[in-house]
Amino acid sequence: AGRATVETLVSQNVGEHVIVVGQHLADGLTELPHVSEVRGKGLMRGAQLDIPIAGDVVDAALAEGLVLNHIGDSILRFLPPLVITEGQIDTMLGKLKEILERIGNGN
Numbered sequence: 769a770g771r772a773t774v775e776t777l778v779s780q781n782v783g784e785h786v787i788v789v790g791q792h793l794a795d796g797l798t799e800l801p802h803v804s805e806v807r808g809k810g811l812m813r814g815a816q817l818d819i820p821i822a823g824d825v826v827d828a829a830l831a832e833g834l835v836l837n838h839i840g841d842s843i844l845r846f847l848p849p850l851v852i853t854e855g856q857i858d859t860m861l862g863k864l865k866e867i868l869e870r871i872g873n874g875n
Contacts, residue, residue, distance in 0.1 A: 782850055786810040792854050793846065796861040802872045811852070815844040821871050828867045834860055 777783070790810040797806045797815045805816040817825075820841035829836055837845050848857070 786850060789852060789854055789857060793848070793857050793861075796857060797846075800861065800865050801868045803868075808846075811846070811848050811850065813846045814839065815846070817842045817844065817868075819872060821868075824871050825864075825867055828871060829864065832863045832867065834863055 787810060790808075790813070793811060793813055794806050794808070797803055797813060800815070802817050802819055802821070803815045804818040807814045807816070822838035822841050822844055825844060826836055826838045836847075839845055848860075
């Protein structure tokens with residue numbers, strides 16, 4: 769089973785996909801309001817917020833169908849599936865932008 773998994777990952781070029789889509793995620797997160805820094809590699813990313821609203825953002829995101837979590841009050845953590853597409857990332861970023869604007873502005 770392990771060998772078959774590795775063969776599938778290699779044959780479907782999953783590593784390159786993770787690099788490309790992960791960079792797309794990082795670039796998009798950098799553009800969001802209240803995000804001061806983005807860290808991580810591939811699809812494992814953390815977004816440092818400039819205000820302590822991470823818990824509220826995670827709750828609002830879940831209500832919008834987004835699953836993410838937070839580390840402390842100011843870091844959002846993203847661990848999307850390896851098969852996520854750039855289009856799905858864009859949809860998530862659009863929803864997250866609205867959430868950050870709303871919560872970050874106290875609404």
